[in-house]
Amino acid sequence: xxxxxxxxxxxxxxxxxxxxxxxxxxxxxxxxxxxxxxxxxxxxxxxxxxxxxxxxxxxxxxxxxxxxxxxxxxxxxxxxxxxxxxxxxxxxxxxxxxxxxxxxxxxxxxxxxxxxxxxxxxxxxxxxxxxxxxxxxxxxxxxxxxxxxxxxxxxxxxxxxxxxxxxxxxxxxxxxxxxxxxxxxxxxxxxxxxxxxxxxxxxxxxxxxxxxxxxxxxxxxxxxxxxxxxxxxxxxxxxxxxxxxxxxxxxxxxxxxxxxxxxxxxxxxxxxxxxxxxxxxxxxxxxxxxxxxxxxxxxxxxxxxxxxxxxxxxxxxxxxxxxxxxxxxxxxxxxxxxxxxxxxxxxxxxx
Numbered sequence: 127x128x129x130x131x132x133x134x135x136x137x138x139x140x141x142x143x144x145x146x147x148x149x150x151x152x153x154x155x156x157x158x159x160x161x162x163x164x165x166x167x168x169x170x171x172x173x174x175x176x177x178x179x180x181x182x183x184x185x186x187x188x189x190x191x192x193x194x195x196x197x198x199x200x201x202x203x204x205x206x207x208x209x210x211x212x213x214x215x216x217x218x219x220x221x222x223x224x225x226x227x228x229x230x231x232x233x234x235x236x237x238x239x240x241x242x243x244x245x246x247x248x249x250x251x252x253x254x255x256x257x258x259x260x261x262x263x264x265x266x267x268x269x270x271x272x273x274x275x276x277x278x279x280x281x282x283x284x285x286x287x288x289x290x291x292x293x294x295x296x297x298x299x300x301x302x303x304x305x306x307x308x309x310x311x312x313x314x315x316x317x318x319x320x321x322x323x324x325x326x327x328x329x330x331x332x333x334x335x336x337x338x339x340x341x342x343x344x345x346x347x348x349x350x351x352x353x354x355x356x357x358x359x360x361x362x363x364x365x366x367x368x369x370x371x372x373x374x375x376x377x378x379x380x381x382x383x384x385x386x387x388x389x390x391x392x393x394x395x396x397x398x399x400x401x402x403x404x405x406x407x408x409x410x411x412x413x414x415x416x417x418x419x420x421x422x423x424x425x426x427x428x429x430x431x432x433x434x435x436x437x438x439x440x441x442x443x444x445x446x447x448x449x450x451x452x453x454x455x456x457x458x459x460x461x462x463x464x465x466x467x468x469x470x471x472x473x474x475x476x477x
Contacts, residue, residue, distance in 0.1 A: 297348065
């Protein structure tokens, strides 16, 4: 980035981005839509119609969504991708591609193909009967067909070229697949498994690029050891450092690979450091007006998520919590992540 541009951006990046600034920049750079791939961090309800136990389309999920209804988002309200879409200026939510009520016009400004419990490793998705990245990309090809039928070949190509693609996953590869199941841990030590996941990610990004993607935001994994569920299982009151080290190391490998891909594919690629964002909130919670960092808002907050959270009572004020259930962040935390993602995107788009 040029020195003058860097100086111009400093005041913008040192505080929360103003929606008007984001919309202006998005318009100047022809941002058309947001196309999302990943796991429960970005699934707005695709799993609702899949034959899987990994769902959240029941209360208390959605408690703080627009009309207080559960949508299949693993949070009390919106996800980071919803806030990004709102900041760009087209829509307040990113809909699920598999939503049976979706109309062709709803596809114009973005859609999510993400599936809770998925991962970079196809085996991770298969363990829970959810959509692997390969399957999500297959659905993206269906999306392209729908779009061509709706707006024609040229407009579809332009929409995809100027879309922001989001890729957010990795947590389930470690927690569900590597540590809980024994297949991958018998095949790989943890460092080699990280390398394997990075190679899977690279393959997926190359396919996205071949299908027209030019702008990509990759979200790193959060501090796995700070999740209430992990702390409960490991019998710790503080964050489990061994798990956090794995997450930190994996994010470093992701960033190294993204640098290579950026140069090779000539793509605009931004990395969102979810680890640093959540770690900062956990360790400096007063700055965010957060009071509870060690447990989730649902039930006891120590083990419940998904089905085991169904119908349970919750804390009074989720805005005082980092975690909504024992795994997933609150809407407030997702908004904080979205703001950091937008900062990363602004820097990359303005290069």
